[in-house]
Amino acid sequence: MHSADGSRPWTFYFFAAFFGLFVAFLYGPMVVIYVLSFQGPTGGMTFPLNGVSLHWFDALISQSRVGDIAGSFQRSIVLAAVVAVVTVLVSVLAGLAFRRPFRGSAFAFYLAIASLIMPGLFVGLGIALTFRLLGLPTGWYSSGLGAQLTWTLPFGLLIMFAVLGRFNRSYEEAATDLGATNWQKLKEVTIPMLLPGIIGVALFGFTLSYDEIARTALAAGAKNTLPLEIWAMTTNVTSPTLYAVGAVTTIVSFFVIVVALTSIGAIQRRRSRSNT
Amino acid sequence: MTQATGSGAIGGGQVEVAGVTKRFGETVAVKELSLTIPHGSYCCLLGPSGCGKTTILRMIAGHENPTTGDVRIGGRSVVGLPQVERGTAMMFQSYALFPHRSVLDNVAFALKVRGIGLPARHNQARELLAKVQLEKFANRLPAELSGGQQQRVALARALITNPRVLLLDEPLSALDEYLRLRMRGELRRVQKELGITFVHVTHTQLEAIAVADMVVVMAQGRIEQAASARDIFVAPRNAYVARFVGGQNVLSGTVESTMNGMAAVASDKGARFAFPVGEIRPARGAKLYGSIRRDRIGVEKMLPGAKPAGGLNTTVGEVHTLENQGSYVKVTIDLDNGEEFVAHVPDDTFFRNPLDIGDKVEARWSASDVKLLDDGPIAFEAAAVEARAASAD
Ligand SMILES: Nc1ncnc2c1ncn2[C@@H]1O[C@H](COP(=O)(O)OP(=O)(O)OP(=O)(O)O)[C@@H](O)[C@H]1O
Numbered sequence: 001m002h003s004a005d006g007s008r009p010w011t012f013y014f015f016a017a018f019f020g021l022f023v024a025f026l027y028g029p030m031v032v033i034y035v036l037s038f039q040g041p042t043g044g045m046t047f048p049l050n051g052v053s054l055h056w057f058d059a060l061i062s063q064s065r066v067g068d069i070a071g072s073f074q075r076s077i078v079l080a081a082v083v084a085v086v087t088v089l090v091s092v093l094a095g096l097a098f099r100r101p102f103r104g105s106a107f108a109f110y111l112a113i114a115s116l117i118m119p120g121l122f123v124g125l126g127i128a129l130t131f132r133l134l135g136l137p138t139g140w141y142s143s144g145l146g147a148q149l150t151w152t153l154p155f156g157l158l159i160m161f162a163v164l165g166r167f168n169r170s171y172e173e174a175a176t177d178l179g180a181t182n183w184q185k186l187k188e189v190t191i192p193m194l195l196p197g198i199i200g201v202a203l204f205g206f207t208l209s210y211d212e213i214a215r216t217a218l219a220a221g222a223k224n225t226l227p228l229e230i231w232a233m234t235t236n237v238t239s240p241t242l243y244a245v246g247a248v249t250t251i252v253s254f255f256v257i258v259v260a261l262t263s264i265g266a267i268q269r270r271r272s273r274s275n276t
Numbered sequence: 277m278t279q280a281t282g283s284g285a286i287g288g289g290q291v292e293v294a295g296v297t298k299r300f301g302e303t304v305a306v307k308e309l310s311l312t313i314p315h316g317s318y319c320c321l322l323g324p325s326g327c328g329k330t331t332i333l334r335m336i337a338g339h340e341n342p343t344t345g346d347v348r349i350g351g352r353s354v355v356g357l358p359q360v361e362r363g364t365a366m367m368f369q370s371y372a373l374f375p376h377r378s379v380l381d382n383v384a385f386a387l388k389v390r391g392i393g394l395p396a397r398h399n400q401a402r403e404l405l406a407k408v409q410l411e412k413f414a415n416r417l418p419a420e421l422s423g424g425q426q427q428r429v430a431l432a433r434a435l436i437t438n439p440r441v442l443l444l445d446e447p448l449s450a451l452d453e454y455l456r457l458r459m460r461g462e463l464r465r466v467q468k469e470l471g472i473t474f475v476h477v478t479h480t481q482l483e484a485i486a487v488a489d490m491v492v493v494m495a496q497g498r499i500e501q502a503a504s505a506r507d508i509f510v511a512p513r514n515a516y517v518a519r520f521v522g523g524q525n526v527l528s529g530t531v532e533s534t535m536n537g538m539a540a541v542a543s544d545k546g547a548r549f550a551f552p553v554g555e556i557r558p559a560r561g562a563k564l565y566g567s568i569r570r571d572r573i574g575v576e577k578m579l580p581g582a583k584p585a586g587g588l589n590t591t592v593g594e595v596h597t598l599e600n601q602g603s604y605v606k607v608t609i610d611l612d613n614g615e616e617f618v619a620h621v622p623d624d625t626f627f628r629n630p631l632d633i634g635d636k637v638e639a640r641w642s643a644s645d646v647k648l649l650d651d652g653p654i655a656f657e658a659a660a661v662e663a664r665a666a667s668a669d
């Protein structure tokens with residue numbers, strides 16, 4: 001609020017400065033990385049730019065010594081998609097189930113949520129040890145997938161709780177009243193009405209998986225996921241290729257988010273086109 | 277209207293609630309309640325918040341099961357039957373129109389889940405939309421309609437299965453005053469046209485009296501009176517109904533003497549009334565309750581210093597508020613004992629000799645307009661008669 005002489009109170013400047021700092025910390029380094037990824041062929045890992053080129057993006061694809069970027073990228077996308085699907089399936093069904101109180105429901109809920117507060121590195125370590133103990137081979141698609149689900153499922157469940165908390169039961173009763181079977185009720189009313197929330201869960205599952213390190217690191221087995229590959233590169237790759245990797249992976253993340261948000265937006269708009 | 281599923285043919289739309297109790301954990305929402313709603317009648321469940329109206333409706337619809345007791349529709353017990361086999365349809369309080377479906381698809385929903393093809397179900401839905409004057413809005417989404425239009429869509433959607441009983445939970449509460457009055461007439465018209473049973477839950481006394489053939493006044497999970505709308509208004513059974521439905525003043529006093537079917541009763545403040553008691557011979561000193569209609573009361577200004585004329589069937593007080601209602605003036609009188617007494621004075625009578633707030637007035641009425649209420653010892657007597665009859669067989 002403006003004071004009488006038109007100047008703003010000191011809190012305005014304090015919080016404006018804080019917000020400015022936050023934005024600088026968040027986007028500054030990213031911008032630097034994107035700019036440096038267009039470094040000329042003779043440039044190094046720091047400024048100044050020695051010309052502008054796509055050289056390092058090219059190197060990303062062609063050079064084998066930068067590591068298995070293409071392979072790890074493929075694994076990460078597949079893994080993230082699988083995690084998103086499993087997270088959606090399990091948390092939607094669990095969310096629906098938790099609407100009806102059953103014996104031990106509170107216990108089951110806390111048991112599921114507890115994995116959010118366990119240190120991720122140890123969850124991954126424990127999973128890897130258990131696999132070894134049982135004589136099963138660890139791999140990104142088995143132990144790695146499991147490790148990531150311990151992280152995404154509780155999140156998905158919490159989101160579904162929030163979504164279902166605002167969902168009025170009378171829509172489902174109306175469907176039953178009009179003769180819908182349980183399956184028709186789910187398919188024709190519940191799922192379509194919850195769809196924006198479900199897309200949100202999928203998006204969350206995907207992005208949480210796509211950049212997960214702590215739980216995956218020790219449970220992924222021999223083949224790396226993309227974040228693990230990049231992590232390894234930071235220690236042994238000394239060219240702007242690293243920046244090119246950063247730029248490409250961010251674009252993928254952005255793409256996923258934009259697709260999710262526009263589809264949610266389209267659904268909401270369709271439902272609430274105003275009377276005007 | 278075309279018969280969609282022919283559920284109307286299963287049997288009559290008589291609804292019987294037989295000795296039903298419904299508990300939710302510790303709460304008893306409905307207590308030992310019995311009620312028969314004749315086929316083709318318009319029944320209103322009326323009562324204060326939390327008295328169990330919605331619970332009864334939901335048990336008829338099959339969204340809840342009675343803890344004990346039976347619900348029968350068309351003579352057949354429906355407890356445990358799925359909604360579809362009951363031949364009931366429900367109109368929800370907030371309408372519960374599916375926000376992601378067009379008006380047409382909302383109305384056609386019941387046909388869709390019965391596996392009826394798109395052209396056929398859209399044709400039927402269009403016919404029904406035409407009936408509620410909404411064919412122009414068929415392709416809109418519910419959010420693009422006004423409250424009154426949404427209400428009509430909900431009605432059309434509920435009617436497409438040709439139910440024998442339509443259950444309406446406060447169907448008008450989301451509308452403004454003007455629409456509420458129009459829509460209640462509309463509901464009554466539709467009910468008459470279809471000849472099916474309507475069970476309509478409401479808080480509003482005048483709404484119930486305006487539309488219903490039969491009004492059921494409830495309190496705390498029990499029925500206080502189930503009677504025709506006219507009887508509920510002019511002959512409330514007890515003080516609760518008289519007070520809740522309004523339009524009546526409740527009088528009370530102890531019996532001094534009884535003669536020729538009239539009891540002379542004295543109130544705590546010494547006012548003396550005559551109650552017609554018919555065959556009943558209440559004991560001296562017994563407390564009796566009676567009601568007198570607001571529009572059967574004459575109000576006269578007392579000149580300053582004048583003693584009340586006294587006599588039978590009068591009471592004295594001070595004018596508290598005056599509300600001009602057009603054809604009559606509502607005069608609220610504070611009685612000496614702190615109670616409120618309301619008289620509806622016809623406008624021409626009132627304005628011939630207008631009153632002012634604060635005026636000392638005497639209200640008077642004719643003993644034959646007083647109705648004895650079923651409270652106090654009278655109620656015990658009636659209960660005792662019932663108990664004797666029950667033990668006799
Ligand atoms: N699902 C439920 N679980 C627990 N208690 C319930 C449930 N449904 C209703 N009740 C209780 O039963 C009683 C009757 O509720 P009901 O909804 O039938 O009242 P109502 O007459 O429809 O009230 P209103 O006019 O406010 O809608 C209330 O005390 C309510 O709290």
Ligand SMILES: [Mg+2]
Binds near residue numbers: 329330
């Ligand atoms: Mg209710």
